[in-house]
Amino acid sequence: MSVVTRDSYLKSLLQGQSQLSASPLERLNRLRANAVDRVSTLRMPTKSDEEWRFTDISPLTKMSFQPMRIASPLQISDVEHFYLAETVTRLVFVDGVYAPHLSTKLPDVSKDSGFVVSNLSATKSEILTIIEPHLGHHTEFKDNIFAALNTAFLHEGALIIVPRNVAVEIPIHLLFIATQKEVTSHPRCLLIAESGSTVTVLEDYVTLQEEAYVTNTVAEIVLAENAVVNHCRIQRDSKKSFHMANCTVSLARASQYQSISVAFGARISRYNLNLLMTDEDAECVADGLALISSHQLADTHVFIDHLKPHCTSRQLHKCIVDDAAHAVFNGKIMVRQDAQLTNSSQSNRNLLLTPRAQVDTKPQLEIFADDVKCTHGATVGQLDNEEIFYLKSRGLSEITARNLLTYAFGAEIINRIPIESLKLQLEQTVLEQTRKN
Amino acid sequence: MIYQESKILLEVCGLCATVNGIEILKGINLTIRSGEIHAIMGTNGSGKSTFAKVLAGHTAYKITGGTVTFEGKNLLDLAPEERARTGIFLGFQYPIEIPGVANNQFLRLAYNTAQVQRNKDELDPLEFDDLVREKMKLLEINPDFLSRSVNENFSGGEKKRNEILQMALLDPKLAILDETDSGLDIDALRIVANGVNQLANKDNATILVTHYQRMLNYIVPDFVHVMESGRIVKTGGKELAFDLEKHGYDWVNIEQPAIAGT
Structure with a gap:
């Protein structure tokens, strides 16, 4: 079968697709085929597309990437510095491929009352109907x-x-490790939290090399009634890499989804987070931090769709932009006609550390219900002189005061991470990346 | 307290300052000796808070005349952090909130900066914890206060107690407390005043900047100065505060020509 694309670049991105072995899951094979068809009708977005106005991905299209061919022979000692101090259930993927010898022993579905953490391609037939x-x-x-x-x-x-x-x-620690340059990987996550369940998941993108590669992720998260999901997403890819990500979360009645997404890495990153509040009394929190420098671009698009009454959403997204880096934030909150008594707040705060640093922010609120409480806003600025003076009046030097305030700006988000060792580790990263001499 | 043969700490002569080209301080003269407690009173806009911030080195104000000498050194030559390290402390009217920085982290950073200045060893987190908890007892502060972000979601009383805690740790020679009584209920006022009284000794001095006399029921000043339109227009003992409370600030304006004539 030949794939006809309007864009030879896209064709190149599909290289290797036809060599994928057929899955025992018929649904998966069908999905793949549909997606290949769909790719042939689409094109790479450009700045003339409204959703990509501020994010020029042409550097990505000028380079050639293909799926990993020969797996890197990694030992535990190569990657254990990425492991968390806490006891976790860990799934490791190396350049997109599941690495059982680096993962922890996974729960056995037949023994552990239906709790599943596994590689998607090894899905047992008894749970096919669930997924x-x-x-x-x-x-x-x-x-x-x-x-x-x-x-x-x-x-x-x-x-x-x-x-x-x-x-x-x-x-649950989902660890995606990039080891090879000019490789593209397509990490995929599916999390199903059944009614009344509770789970904390860390989606963690790391690298063992500093060259260019592409990480293109999709995560689907489903919360049934009264489910509680804590989701941390840490993107610390190579500063030459490209990171494209889509995450969709569906919240049923009285479910609670709390997320923190942090972007440190990638030359260009784009995170689309879609939150659908599909039934009453659901609550979501979508906090984020982008800490970028040199010529990095970090784009976060969050869409929160209030479909039903009595739901709450809260979002604080912060960007610290150094050198000639560029942060983009687009936050859209939709309150449908049926979504009376919605309580929603959204705030985007940006700290520009140099005159060349740039931010484009677009908080949007679309309300079709008449009895709601919604606030949104964005600030862009430098460090506050009153705050600097306060610290200096305690004897701190100008530079120490500035470093502390820059650190604090990012730490406010990091402090909300519910996994202690990760929090300490990232506090250290923020401290190092915001320190100037 | 006034001590015999105490040395001059601060000498202000003809100090003038502007902000955005508007003259706020119009020739302040003030001498403070170690051991003394001075109250500076005045209406809103009289320049008393500006005077406090100018002494601490706030960069929004431009000095247009006069001199300020602190222990013989020209204070106006020093940056705010150098003034702090040389022993000047400003207790803020509106302490700044710093979400993301734990209070103990901030307090230790400030304390260790002062330790370096005093040629003493810096304290590690454990050593500092012992010290700060001891000082917190003085101000009846809840221990959870240390792990919270600096001043974030603190009540007015907690913020002011945090200011006095910083003062206790930094052990300044001259503490300038800018409207420390504002926003305090009577219990918090008593606690804060008690802290200030315990920290006052014969080697340091305190300036209380206040609108109301009520704090002076707890901290008894040796001198009371009344500011008006950027000048000190009247100076007296603690009884002057009672007169002001009784007659109001207009009473000073009526009195002023007579003072000016003497």
Whole structure:
């Protein structure tokens, strides 16, 4: 079968797709085929597309990437510095491929009351009916080239199913390690939190080299009634890499989703987070931090859709932009006609450390209900002189005062991370990256 | 307290300052000796808070005339952090909130900066914890206060207590407390005043900047100065504060020509 694309670049991105072995899951094969078809009708976005106005991805299209061919022979000692101090259930993927010898022993579905943490391609037949209605149903790829590409390569990935009324005490660490240059990987996550369940998941993108590569992720997160999901997403890819990400979260009645996304790495990164409040009394928190320098570009697009009454959403997204880096924030909150008594707040705060640093922010609020409480706003600025004076009046030097305030600006988000060792580790990263002499 | 043969700490002569080209301080004269407590009173806009900030080195104000000498050194030559390190402390009217920085982290940073200045060893987190908890007892501060972000979501009383805690740790020679009584209920006022009284000794001095006499029921000043339109227009003992409370600030304006004539 030959794939006809309007864009020879896209064709090159599909290289290797046809060599994927057929999955035993018929649904997965079908999804892949649909996605390949879809890719042929789409094109790479440019700045003339409204959703990509501020994010020029042409550097990505000027380079050639292909799926990893020969797996890197990694030992535990190569990667254990990425492991968390806490006891976790860990799934490791190296350049997109599941690495069982680096992962922890996974729960056995037959023994552990239906709790599943596994590689998607190893899904057992008894749970197919659980994932069938969700896989590929939440993140649409109809008009999203990156989600379509990810789905075209859908093969391995992280699958988590937390059964009804089960509270998983230990966090689940999904560790995606990049080891090879000029390689593209398509990490995939599906998290199904059944009614009344609780889980904490860390989605962690790291690298062992500093060259260019592409990470193109899709995550689908489904919360049934009264489920509670804590989701941390840490992107610390190479500063020459490209990181494209789509995450869709569907919240049922009285469920609670709390997320913190942090972007340190990538030359160009784009994170689309879509939150759908599909039933009453759901609550979501979507906090974020982008800490970037040199010529990095970090783009965060968050869409929160209030479909039903009595839901709450809160968002604080911060950017610290150094050198000639560029941060983009687009936050859209939709309050549908049916969504009376919505309580929503959104704030985007940006700290520019140099005159060349740039931020484009666009908080949007669309309200079709008449009895709601919604606030939103954005600030862009330098450090506050009154704050600097306060610290100097305590004997701190100008530079110490500035460093402390810059650190604090980022630490406010990092402090909200519910995994202690990760919090300390990232506090250190923020401290180092904001320190000037 | 006034001590015999105490040395001059601060000498202000003809100090004038502007902000955005507007003259706020119009020739202030003031001498403070070690051991003394001075109250500076005045209406809103009289320039008393500006005077406090100018002494601490706030960069928004431009000095247009006069001199300020602190222990024989020209204070106006020093940056705010150098003034702090040489022993000047400003207790803020509106302490700044710093979300993201734990209070103990900030307090230790400030304390260790002062230790270096005093040629003493810096304290590690454990050593500092012992010290700060001891000082916190003085101000009846809840221990959870240390792990919270600096002043974030603190009540007015907690913020002011945090200021006095910093003062206790930095052990300044001259503490300037800018409207420390504002926003305090009577219990918090008593606690804060008690802290200030315990920290006052024969080697340091305190300036209380206040609008109301009520704090002076707890901290008894040796001198009371009344500011008006950027000048000190009247100076007296602690009884002057009672007269002001009784007659109001207009009473000074009526009195002023007579003072000026003497």
